[in-house]
Amino acid sequence: MNNKRFAHLNDMQQCAVECTEGPLLILAGAGSGKTTVLINRIANIIEQGLAQPHEILAITFTNKAANELKERLVRMLGDEAADNIWAYTFHATCMRILRKHITKLGGYTRSFNIFDQGDQKTLIKQCIKDLNFDERRYDVKAVMNTISRAKDKMQMPENFKMEAGYDYRLKQLAKIYDMYQSRLQRNNSLDFDDIIMKTVQLFRKWPKVLAEYQEQFKYILVDEYQDTNMAQYILIKQLAGERRNLCVVGDDDQSIYKFRGATIENILNFEKHFNDAKVVKLEQNYRSTQNILNAANSVIKQNFDRKGKNLWTSNESGEHIELVCLGDEKAEAAFIAKNINKLVDSGVYKYDDFAVFYRMNAQSRNVEEAFIQEGIPYKIVGGLRFYDRKEIKDIVSYLKLIHNHNDDMALKRIINVPSRKIGKTTVDHLEEIAKMANCSLFEVLEKVDEFKSLEKAKAKLEAFKSLIEKLNYESGSIAEFIERVATQSGYTKNLEDEATIENLTRIENIKEFLSIAKVYDEKRGEEANLGEFLESITLFSDIDELENNKENCVIMMTLHASKGLEFPVVFMTGMEQNIFPSALNMNDAAQLAEERRLCYVGITRAKQKLYLTRAKQRLLFGKTDHNPPSLFIRDIPLELTGIGADLVDIFS
Numbered sequence: 082m083n084n085k086r087f088a089h090l091n092d093m094q095q096c097a098v099e100c101t102e103g104p105l106l107i108l109a110g111a112g113s114g115k116t117t118v119l120i121n122r123i124a125n126i127i128e129q130g131l132a133q134p135h136e137i138l139a140i141t142f143t144n145k146a147a148n149e150l151k152e153r154l155v156r157m158l159g160d161e162a163a164d165n166i167w168a169y170t171f172h173a174t175c176m177r178i179l180r181k182h183i184t185k186l187g188g189y190t191r192s193f194n195i196f197d198q199g200d201q202k203t204l205i206k207q208c209i210k211d212l213n214f215d216e217r218r219y220d221v222k223a224v225m226n227t228i229s230r231a232k233d234k235m236q237m238p239e240n241f242k243m244e245a246g247y248d249y250r251l252k253q254l255a256k257i258y259d260m261y262q263s264r265l266q267r268n269n270s271l272d273f274d275d276i277i278m279k280t281v282q283l284f285r286k287w288p289k290v291l292a293e294y295q296e297q298f299k300y301i302l303v304d305e306y307q308d309t310n311m312a313q314y315i316l317i318k319q320l321a322g323e324r325r326n327l328c329v330v331g332d333d334d335q336s337i338y339k340f341r342g343a344t345i346e347n348i349l350n351f352e353k354h355f356n357d358a359k360v361v362k363l364e365q366n367y368r369s370t371q372n373i374l375n376a377a378n379s380v381i382k383q384n385f386d387r388k389g390k391n392l393w394t395s396n397e398s399g400e401h402i403e404l405v406c407l408g409d410e411k412a413e414a415a416f417i418a419k420n421i422n423k424l425v426d427s428g429v430y431k432y433d434d435f436a437v438f439y440r441m442n443a444q445s446r447n448v449e450e451a452f453i454q455e456g457i458p459y460k461i462v463g464g465l466r467f468y469d470r471k472e473i474k475d476i477v478s479y480l481k482l483i484h485n486h487n488d489d490m491a492l493k494r495i496i497n498v499p500s501r502k503i504g505k506t507t508v509d510h511l512e513e514i515a516k517m518a519n520c521s522l523f524e525v526l527e528k529v530d531e532f533k534s535l536e537k538a539k540a541k542l543e544a545f546k547s548l549i550e551k552l553n554y555e556s557g558s559i560a561e562f563i564e565r566v567a568t569q570s571g572y573t574k575n576l577e578d579e580a581t582i583e584n585l586t587r588i589e590n591i592k593e594f595l596s597i598a599k600v601y602d603e604k605r606g607e608e609a610n611l612g613e614f615l616e617s618i619t620l621f622s623d624i625d626e627l628e629n630n631k632e633n634c635v636i637m638m639t640l641h642a643s644k645g646l647e648f649p650v651v652f653m654t655g656m657e658q659n660i661f662p663s664a665l666n667m668n669d670a671a672q673l674a675e676e677r678r679l680c681y682v683g684i685t686r687a688k689q690k691l692y693l694t695r696a697k698q699r700l701l702f703g704k705t706d707h708n709p710p711s712l713f714i715r716d717i718p719l720e721l722t723g724i725g726a727d728l729v730d731i732f733s
Contacts, residue, residue: 086128087121090114097328097361098122101131101300104321104355106348107330110392111377111685112368112647115330116146119302120153122328127162132299134158134165138320141170141304143645144621150304167298171313172273172620175280178294179271180612185287186279192612194270194485195619199469201225201272203490208260214253228258232274233310233342235281238262267521269487273620277312284319295322306331306351310342318354325355333388334381337641337679339672349386366392366685368647370399372721373691377684380716384674392685401723403692404714410444410699414451417652417694421635422455424650424690432458435635436648438683440661443701444654445637458634463642468618472576472587473594477618479566483552484611487521496545499575503545507538523549554611560598562611567591640683651687653680656695657708680713693717 087098094114097107098121109115119139126132141147147170154163167174183189196204205228206221231241238259245251265272271279284291301321303309306329309317321327329351336345352358366374374392381387407413417437424430437448445461452459467473475498481491489512497503514525514532526546529535535542552569554562567573573591576584601617602609636648640661655661661680666672684691693714698707 087125090117090121091365093361093363093365094118094121097363098125100359100361101126101129102326104325104351104358105328106306106351106358106360107328107363108360108388108390109330109332109363110366110390111332111335111682112366113363113392114365114367115304115363116149116153118363119150119304119330120157122302123154123166123300124157126300127158134162135167136297136299137166137302138174138298138300139166139168139302139304140174140317141168142308144170144173144617146170146304146645147173170620171316172276173616175276175316176616176620178280178283179276182283182287182290183279185290186283188266189271190269190485192269192485194268194481194488194491195276195616196265196268196270196272196490197468197619198225198273199474200270200490204264205257205261208257208264212253212256212260214257219253219257224254224257227254228261229274230342231258232278233312235278235312235315264489267487267519268489269485269521270490274312277316281312281316281319284316291319291322294320295324299324300326301328303327303329304331307333307336307345307348308338308341308343309347310344311347314344314347314354327355332390334384334390334678335644335682337644337675337682339675349388362388362390364390364392366394367396368688369394369685370396370689372399372401373684373687376402376691376717376721377681379718379721380677380684380713381681383716384677386674400690402717402721403690404717404722404724405692405694406710407694407696408698409696410447410701411451413654413694413696414447417448417654417692418451418455418457420692421457421650430649432633432635434649435652436643436646436650436686437635437637437652437654438640438643438686439637439654440640440663440679442639444660448637448654452635458632459637460632460634462636462638467590467593468621470587470590472572472590475572476563476567476591476594477615479552479570479572480563480611480615482523482549483554483566484615486523486549489515489522492522495570499571501541501545503538503541507535507542510534511542556607556610558598558602559609559611559614560595560602563595563598640679643686644682647686647688649688650690650692651683652692652694653683654694655699656693656711656714657699658711659706659708660699660701661711661713677713680711 087095090098094117097105097118101122107115107118109118123137123139126137127134139150141150147168150168151163154166154168169177180191183191183193202221202225205224206216209216209219209221209224236244238255241258242252242255245255265275298320301317303317317327329348331348333345333348336343336348339345352360371394374394378391405416407416421432421435425432439445442463449459468477475495478491478494481488482495493508496508511522511525514534515522518525523546525532526542529539529542548570552566573588576588597618598614601614605613659667662673662676666676695710695714698705
């Protein structure tokens with residue numbers, strides 16, 4: 082190894098970079114430079130001639146992380162080498178594989194679409210209705226989560242039904258799952274969980290396809306390994322094959338997504354899964370002051386089922402942790418707003434240096450009101466996403482239907498948008514015919530002459546079908562194509578004809594959508610294609626939207642949304658029992674351990690200043706409670722706060 086080339090790395094980082102062969106677990110503490118290790122490890126593999134760029138697979142969890150990895154690889158290795166490395170999210174990696182091979186599974190074409198959460202909820206609601214189940218007993222979101230967890234465990238509907246046994250409710254859920262999955266396939270569509278599950282199924286069904294990728298990927302690197310679920314673990318193990326040059330990077334202390342199906346056991350048991358695995362711990366932190374790290378270490382060491390690390394830094398000790406007790410939730414919000422303005426007025430900080438974290442979204446309202454009163458610009462991450470706005474979903478539905486004529490959800494959304502006088506009764510007739518013929522709604526439109534019940538609406542339906550066929554995309558600029566769709570569909574003109582403030586805002590949002598498409602066009606050039614563009618926006622996350630936001634404003638978000646981010650100044654609010662930790666998790670040891678990890682994540686987002694605030698009484702969900710201080714506050718040594726024994730209010 083060229084020691085001079087990697088001399089900027091600390092000893093443990095160098096160890097991780099040098100260890101190229103066999104399974105490797107890198108336990109990377111918060112702010113310990115894991116991305117630096119990943120790119121240097123990749124560079125070392127290439128420079129030693131151990132693999133060509135296209136023979137390296139680097140998997141991350143978010144587009145933000147994947148883009149950062151790509152950008153830094155470009156700076157280190159140059160454009161050509163970086164472009165050839167498979168540096169993608171789990172979903173994007175699997176999409177590349179499925180676009181090439183999904184037809185081998187049967188029932189799908191390569192032009193399949195991805196259902197977002199809104200599409201999933203709508204389809205599940207339809208299934209519950211069509212099965213004549215009581216919608217009050219089968220909450221759509223709960224059913225969606227049940228199906229998602231089943232797919233995380235690689236349970237197809239038939240497996241789910243078998244495991245349900247004689248449990249009546251589970252048997253009913255199995256029926257919903259079965260119908261939902263059948264209709265997804267009829268729509269030539271996948272949901273997010275299918276993307277992973279179908280790839281694993283493809284490899285199981287077609288060993289030659291798996292062998293092709295095992296041969297290609299000589300080295301596999303997986304980031305945020307503590308967030309993987311069972312399906313992702315199986316996928317990685319499949320790809321690693323007999324070569325087993327698998328490097329996973331993660332931090333069991335930051336495993337906070339159990340509710341999404343993440344399995345902490347994947348990282349805790351890595352050495353059991355790969356018994357010759359080497360382990361390297363990265364404990365030097367480059368982000369925070371030592372006082373902040375000491376607070377984080379004090380909280381997380383109360384958990385017992387962990388690998389064990391102790392974060393330290395060569396940075397200064399820094400300012401004390403601010404523990405603040407206010408009278409109520411309004412006083413808490415006012416304190417945050419006034420202190421932000423005070424720090425901004427000092428000239429040392431800008432608004433985008435601040436973040437406000439809370440355990441649940443309902444806590445944000447009072448802080449918002451205080452910010453408005455104090456004139457503080459802010460952005461809530463996790464609110465209405467840009468891609469969830471009506472006008473964007475409408476235009477995207479046009480694109481989806483043009484790309485995949487079998488997408489019934491997209492067709493139903495825009496068949497009468499803008500108004501074509503195609504009413505609900507006509508759409509209901511279309512659906513009845515499609516169910517009887519076991520075909521898509523568009524296929525019914527293609528033979529509308531054959532159905533008497535559609536006779537009155539025949540001209541309108543044929544006009545809509547002709548429009549979609551006319552708007553065919555083969556190649557070229559995505560931005561120009563979207564503009565053509567918005568114009569020729571009559572969508573833009575309809576908004577312009579009724580120029581309300583709301584419609585003018587919608588026009589502006591469509592223009593912003595065109596800007597996003599132009600960025601995509603510039604990036605992909607002649608390789609731009611509609612299917613890939615639709616993938617990129619469907620897999621877009623709240624954090625990706627934050628990354629594109631360059632406004633100077635305070636960021637507000639839940640603690641769960643904060644992972645992977647960092648801010649000079651952090652306010653963690655609602656540090657009270659029953660708020661944080663949540664009342665739902667107080668009596669479950671495993672859930673309480675995850676709450677503590679969530680606190681650890683929040684604390685380690687702060688670089689210079691950390692405020693932990695609580696209220697003596699709090700009005701939430703229409704009820705006033707007097708909660709004691711969070712047990713996580715009690716885990717922090719008083720000397721880190723600098724105010725010692727006079728913390729009577731905090732601990733009373």
